Structure formats: C-alpha cells, structure tokens
Amino acid sequence: MAQVLAIVNQKGGVAKTTTAITLAAALVECGNSTLLVDLDAQACATFSLGIDPEDLKASQSIALLLDDVDPEEHARAIRQAIQRTEDGVYLLPSVMAVASADLSLAARPGRESILARALATVRPDYDFIVIDCSPSLGLMTINALVAADEVIVPLKCETLSHRGLGQLMETIDEVRRWSNPELTVAGIVPTMFDGRTAHAQAVLADLGPRYGVAVFDSIPRSIRFAEAPAVGRTILATSPRSAGASAYRALAQAVLG
C-alpha cells in the first residue's frame, strides 16, 4: 500500500516541484515503484519529467477529476492516464484545465476527498505516491492533504521565507481534525541553501524550534537544478554525482526511514 507524500508550500518558487520530481526519482533508484501526481495547472512537474502538457487531453491528466463521476470511474481513468517517464517515475500529468478545478469542484459534495477516493484504488500498485501541489492553500491542495499520509514542506533559506508557514501548519491541523486524523508533517526541507552565508544558517537554525517539526538536511543551491527540466530528466540523470543529486538521495533515505 503506497505511502502518500504531499509536497506543500503555498509560496511559489520554493522548490516544491524540484523536490517532488527529484525525491520521486530517488525513491525509484532505491527500487520503489513511485507515482508522481501533478496537481499544479502550471504542469511544471509534468514538463520537467519530459511530458509536454500541450499534447494531452484533459482526460489524460489530473483534470479528469473534474468529471462528475464516482470514485471507481476516476480510478479507471487515472490508471489510463498514468505514463511511465524516462526517470522511471510513473506520472499522472497535469494540464492547464486544472486551473479551474477549485471553482468547478466547489459545489460538489465530498469535494475535499475527491483525490483521496480516486487514489484509493491505485494505492496498492505503488510503494510511494508523491503529490506536487500548486502555490496555494486552495481546494486542490486540501485534496492533497486529505489524500496524504505525510507532508513535506520545501522552504527557501532566506528572510521571511517562513512567513505563511504558520498558516500552512494551521491548515494541516484543520485537515487532521476534520478528515485525516493520521496526517503528519514529515518535515521541512531547506532548499537552495547557501551554507556560506551566516544568514542562511540563522534561518535554518530557527526553523525546527519555531514550528516544532523535523528539519531534513538542506538541499544546496546549484545551477544544475535549472538545467535538468530542459531535457525532461531529473538531476539524478543529468548530474548524477552532483551535490544536489546526493542531497535528494539522502532525503529519500530519510523518508525511507
């Protein structure tokens, strides 16, 4: 039964997508069958894993959840939409149409658990399901939190980067109280870390005590991360021996416990 990890932070540009795809690829390297679910209408995870969202119909993407059918029908459609990518990660892609999801689903009964119900049927097929969220705390992100076992929060090591983290923790508490009592925060992943600046060190030292959650080893800042998506692979394939690749392999080991 897959362990479901939601990669969440309502801020953009904090390395959610990079963390989602690279962690997923690192889990595959360790022999785990892993599905990545792209919940962001920008479809950056889809694109970064070598699939062009422009080539997909809504029914071949996570937008299939917008069809008002029962969870069994969603699960059947999901199985058909999943593609295997070159990094060995299975992908449930996103397309632009997902942008209207929060609105389209707003009036539907059980709207927070549409993803959880749909994924229930495919969970036994994988060891891990990694969900890449959009930069919002809207309905699709709530769906991710309801479907998840654990939350991973990528955070950029700079001043004010943790503004909004309190709100995220409150949202997680609320989801726990109302619909997913087992939900836990696996930890914060400090990203784009530049160990040379005292400032980054100070931001990092403050995180754990302030929010009462675990802090994983940080991911170094590296230009290699920007290069990989252009060829539709993760840094594990394009720069396998880089410090960035090692950092995500270490994160996978930490997740595997």
Ligand SMILES: Nc1ncnc2c1ncn2[C@@H]1O[C@H](COP(=O)(O)OP(=O)(O)O)[C@@H](O)[C@H]1O
């Ligand atoms: N460790 C890193 N070092 C340098 N650049 C990074 C790193 N991680 C991510 N990036 C870059 O930062 C930008 C934002 O990352 P992304 O994963 O898309 O963030 P998000 O999904 O939170 O919006 C991308 O251009 C990505 O290549």
Ligand SMILES: [Mg+2]
């Ligand atoms: Mg993203």
